[in-house]
Each structure stands twice: as C-alpha cells, then as structure tokens.
Amino acid sequence: MKITIEVPDDIANALQEKWPDMPRGLLESLALEGYRCGALGDGQLRRLLGFETRFEVHAFLNEHDVPLNYSMEDLEHDREVAKRLGIV
Template identity: 50%
Template sequence: MAQGLECKGKDLPRAALESLALEAYRSHALTAAQLRSLQGFETRMQVDAFLKEHEVYDFTAADFEQDRETLRQLRLREAQH
C-alpha cells in the first residue's frame, strides 16, 4: 500500500506529517508559526497557501457574522450618500 501511494506521486512520510500537522492546527494544538516551522515554510503566505490547499480556514462563525454586519453597515452608509 505504501508503495502504491508513493507511486502516485505521494511521499508517504511527508503526507503523514502534513495530515498530522493539519489536524493539530485544526484542533488548535499547533499555531501557524509552529506549522510553518514544522513544514519548513519560509513565509506566512506559504502557510496560508498550504492551509487553503487543504481547505483549512481559520475563520469562525462569529468572524463570519462580524464581517456580515460590517458589510451591512457599509451598505447602509453608502446608500445614505
């Protein structure tokens, strides 16, 4: 099985490390800085791209609601002018 995964372009130890790192980040056991160091990324943008590639977003429902309220207020302000 390991050889099959490696033949499909997946480095099994690397894939396992990525999976563990992603789960640790999702559960807040690992910070973005720690993830960056663990994965060997040089910039925060690389961390963000890695997280986006794996559909991991550091965005809560409260963050979404706050953004929604901000947009509503901006639209009201724009409509008044």
Template identity: 40%
Template sequence: MQITVEIPDPIAQRLDRAWGDVSRRLLEMIVADAYRCGEVSTAEVRQILQLQSRQETHAFLKRMGVYLNYDEAELAQDIQTLGKFRAQ
C-alpha cells in the same frame, strides 16, 4: 521526536502511489489538525513542515481545508495598524 506507524505493506504501497510520500502526508495531516485545534501556531506549522514563507504556510493550511485562527483581538490590531498606515 520520531514516531513510527505500522501500516501493512500492500496498503502502504497503495497509499504511496496515491499520495506520494506517505510519511510526509501523515505529518501534514497531524500538523493541520494540531493547528485546527489550536495546539500549534502558524509559525510552528511553518517550522515543522520547513515551509519557506508565511504565504506558503497559509496556502498549505488552505489546501488542507483549515481556516486561519484569527480572533477579534488580532482583527482589532490589524485595524489599528491599517489606521496608522492611512494616517501617514
């Protein structure tokens, strides 16, 4: 899907000087907010922004001030996985 946003030229030019690629910045802001609201996963963030790795995705979210969605079930799974590795 392609979305068009109308911004007056003088403001767009000022934002472009401040942010660089305004289109990319807007996409990043939308994706970060969608992740924050639970609408997209980290894998989808990575896919949308064409990031190279999970670490790059986590770094992006950190830069945007978004905490990873990590619930108790995921913590329990990680503890169980850690226990398996320690037993080996």
C-alpha cells in the same frame, strides 16, 4: 523528536498511491490536524513543514480547505499595526 510507526503493507500501499512521498504526506496530515484542533499555531505549522513565510502556511491551509484560526483580537492587532505603518 523522531517518531516511527508501523503500517500494514496493504495500507502503506494504498497511502503510497495517494502520497508518493509518504513521510511528507503523513507529516502534512499531522500538521493539518494539529492546526485544526488548535494544538498548533501558524508559526509552529510553518516550522514543522519548513515554510519560510506565513503566506506559504496560509496557502497550504487554503489548499486543504482549512480555515485560518484568526480571532477578533488578531484583527484588532493587525488594524493597529496597519495604522502605525500608515497603511490604513
């Protein structure tokens, strides 16, 4: 889906000072808020931002002080996988 928004010039100028690549800045802000509110998961965030690995997603979230949405079920799953792989 392609989305077009209109931004008043003074606001666009203020944003452009913060984000020289304004479309990317807006996309990242949308992605962060989508993740924070639970609308987007790790995989969706990775695809939206063009990251190749979940580690890039985690670094991006860490860079923006956004905690991982990681549940006890996720932890148990990771433990089981680690056991099966002989890592633990």
